[in-house]
Amino acid sequence: MQLSGLTVTYDRKKSSEDPIVKAAVNGADIDDNKTYRVVTNDFLAAGGDGMEVLKGKPYETGDKLRDAFEQYLKKHRPVEPKVERRIVFVNDGK
Numbered sequence: 001m002q003l004s005g006l007t008v009t010y011d012r013k014k015s016s017e018d019p020i021v022k023a024a025v026n027g028a029d030i031d032d033n034k035t036y037r038v039v040t041n042d043f044l045a046a047g048g049d050g051m052e053v054l055k056g057k058p059y060e061t062g063d064k065l066r067d068a069f070e071q072y073l074k075k076h077r078p079v080e081p082k083v084e085r086r087i088v089f090v091n092d093g094k
Contacts, residue, residue: 003086013091021090041065 009022023030030036040054047055062068073079 007086007088009088009090011090039065039068 005026007022007024007027008020010019011021012019014021025036038054040051042061043049044051045054045057045059063071
C-alpha cells in the first residue's frame with residue numbers, strides 16, 4: 001500500500017493486532033470523529049489483498065485511476081521523487 005498525505009509509525013514490538021503508535025494526515029493527528037476520503041482502485045475497495053477495512057464502505061466511482069494519474073503527471077511536470085518517510089518502523093532491531 002502506498003500513502004500520500006498520511007504518515008504512520010509502527011512499533012514492531014507491539015502486538016500484530018495493534019502495532020500503530022502514531023498516524024497523521026498532513027501532519028495533524030488523525031481525528032476519530034472526522035471522515036477522511038481515500039483514493040484506491042476497485043480491487044482494494046472490494047477488500048482485495050486483505051483490505052477488509054475498505055470492504056463494504058460506501059464509495060463512488062469516477063475517472064479511471066490510470067487517467068487521473070496521467071492528468072496528474074501532465075499537471076505536475078517534472079516529477080521529482082523524494083524520500084518522505086511516510087511509513088516508519090520503530091523497535092525493529094536495527
